[in-house]
Amino acid sequence: MKKSIALLSLALGLTVSAQASAAEANANSASNIVSYGTDSLVKKDGTFWIWGPQQPVPTQIPELTGAASTFGFHMVEKQDHSVWLWETKPLSKTVTVKPVSGISNVTKIEGYGPALALDRDGNVSASVKTAEGWDMTHFEPVKGIDHVSDVESYYEMNDKTGQARRIFLKTDGTVWTNTDSEPSLTPAKNLDNVVQIEKNIALKKDGTVWTWPKTFKGTGSLPNTVTATQIKPLNQIKSIWQDANSSLAIDSQSRLWFWGAILTGYSDGPVYTDLPDPVLLTGVKNVKEAYVVEDSIVAFTGDDKVYATSIKRNSMPSNASFKLLASDVASVKNGYRHIIMQKKDGTLWGWGVNKNAELGYGDYEFMHQTPVPVQKPISVSLNGENVPLASGVITRNSQNFVPLRSVFEKMGAEVSYDEKSKQATVSRKEDGKPAISISVNVKTGSITLNNAPITIENKPFTVDGTVYLPLRLISEKLGATVNWLPDQERISIQMN
Template sequence: MKRDYSMQKWIVFFSVLLMFSAAPQSPAAAASSGPSILAFWPNALVKADGTYWVWGGSRSVPTQIHGLDHVASSFDRRLVMKQDKTVWYWEGNSPSEIRVRQVEKLNNLVDVLFAGRTLAALDADGSVHTVQWTESGLDMSRFAPLAGIDQVADMTSYYEFRPKSGKQRWIFLKKDGTVWSSSNELTSFTPVASLADIVAVERNFALKADGTVWTWPDEAAEEAPDSLTAVPFKGLTDIRTIKTDGYTHLAIDGKSRLWFWGSTLTGYSDGTQRHEHTAPIRLTGIQNVKDAFVVERSLVVLTNDGNVYETSINRERMPEHPVFELLASDVAQIKADDRHFIMQKNDGSLWGWGVNKDAQLGNGDYEFMHTTPVPVQQPIEVRLNGESVALRSGVVTRNGQAFIPLRSVFEKLGAKVEWDETNKVATISRSEGGAPSVEITVNTKTGETKLNGNTVQMANAPFGINGTSYLPLRFISESLGAKVDWLQPEGVIAITMD
């Protein structure tokens, strides 16, 4: 019998949205298998092939930013650096809006800091470039060299409280170990008195090469001079690392012990109260500390043996021996933000913990918070006849099966897509040159799917995430002329058709 390949072609287009999977896997197994990760951050990663992926906001799972390749590092405000040390930024949200541009004035970027209304970028040569926030946002083409400061090794910033008008205070650590200060305008720079041989700065704290910690007030009288004088912070010696979110402070000493001072909290919203601990406390409930972070209302600790522990700061007093709960094992490193963190296990998989209301964990949901680590979804690329498909949000895996956002594929193929918001029904239709038309309706509430009016029985129901409809990728029939390959080592779903 003669086949109708025109009709067959559009059925195939529908078929590629149906369930595609090898043997079912658990979510944990799905997280650990797949492409290797070259680098990661709290909301982005780079695959071994140099492709760049982000999550959060409208992207509930890692989603490739097309037009960026050979990426080495990711920074705040959508700035990235390629392996050739050139700096780029991207803007836009949907695939058709994404624009990638080079920032000509930046090269070999090592840090980016946004404070007040200023975005500062630090190059490896010690130069700093800045751009100001305006009503229209940040114009990355307007970066200009910051005059008056050079040979910068690190920078930090904090808000200095004053009775009538506080100010943004910028702190610069120079490569010679001196520390310099500037206020909002970044027009003049003065050395912080008493500081030399400094190796790290964190807001209004400085770590000296001899392991002592120095500090200066983050409050001042209205007419106080602009210069700062640092004094030793008593109770800490042999310190190797300092961390602070501005209120709660941590230090790790040469014996891998953890120290705490600053704020604990009780109450929420307008009823939040901060309880100050002015003297450092050695937290004897945790040992062998490699790294530590303040995340939301928790202290998160990575030990040298790869375990991750958590204890709450939601209390009036921090005891010397708080109970630390084990969150995960076999962890190599952690990248933390204020409200969540992403960790990489020794098998290469990424896992997230913390606040997730904006999909910060890349797990494919918008649950407000995950108090048990969840796997960051694999960065899975979809290729149609060898061409990479730009998706609105990345491929979602559930119960070991891959789901794809239907709109991206069909719009790329020129089909008409209609969405009934009230009933949560998508209609995809196409007519071509006298060939029989194809109409697909998908009810993401009930899971009912119809092809040309006939119900299609599917093993896995479609679903919606944040307004994007997903269908599982199966029902690919060789008799329809489609071939789907799961290239697991590359993290690629390759779809080919006649």
């Protein structure tokens, strides 16, 4: 039962705020990145980039221009405050972009059934239900609620049924709620002067933390509203965080508290053991943000360092040791199974599960135990025009590689690939000039020009079935001039 609740709550719960912190702004001043999430980023020029299952490194979506910030749920806000949805078709590198109607000037997107959008004026809108499901391209206002400062949603269950619950925090500190079975808004009991909500916990202005059930015994009707009770050991708390199974709190002394699920078993069959009483974790100090990511607690401290400790254990000792992951960190964005960090020099780094290229590093290694750099969002232009890439540029040992067909066909070359021999051929014929034929054996990495071998420092390679070839080498052999424009993070190719 707990595993089912966890999965349903996860589907409803992951959010990314569009607002950047002051630390992010400082990092952005040294970078071309103005906004980033766990699977996407926005550059200063308004271009939008994604990575994940079909794109192992940041890849530009050319249809999205004038972008300002990236949310979760594949949502992007443009500089004109309009909101757009991007979608990748399964088993395809094709990305579609659609405008989202009914919302603008958004600060947060939350939940799936329906999704809730909170704007900067405190209004909330919900995605519209159709015969095919919830339409993420059309939102309508949620009636009966305004002056909202935050929204949360999760799934609650008993032994027979379940329902999605939505929690609304108003600017006056009151909390209101509704469900699928009872859409009318009702006030939450015992919740006033609330300053933060996280799923089914709330932080009051006086530093106390309150909670209410998400699971119920029996088969009766689920409640229409919530009744909160205080978590007694916690006081002088200044911030809280919660995912589907675990909760964290940071107190006025910047100490970290943990309660909820610890794990045993295997990743494909975890056993959750609930620790209802908060544990003060003394192994890390000066904490300003904290999350549970996969099977670890991740703490971001006031001296700009990131630490982690495992919750995969039989008990959670107060003196659990925290391992240093990274220093000089400006900001952190957390996903369910990985994190993306921006360092003070503006670079992005990823840590955690990577089986679907979540870290933008250019591989599909299941997990990276130490942080790895997210590849730079490098664009390519040919004679001044942007060249769209199905997968982005991968840099290895300071050399840039591009997908087999992405650039060279636009340069007038014919490109072929023999799957059996793993042989790629790039050839070009031009009147009055000798024919050029470049052969690349992807298996051995050898390259020939008109059957004469060429010495190369870094061999071509394949990532997730896509062949990557050295951009500068082949472009110059085809007669082009290649320049690197560092301020734009752009490779400029000029060809007569």
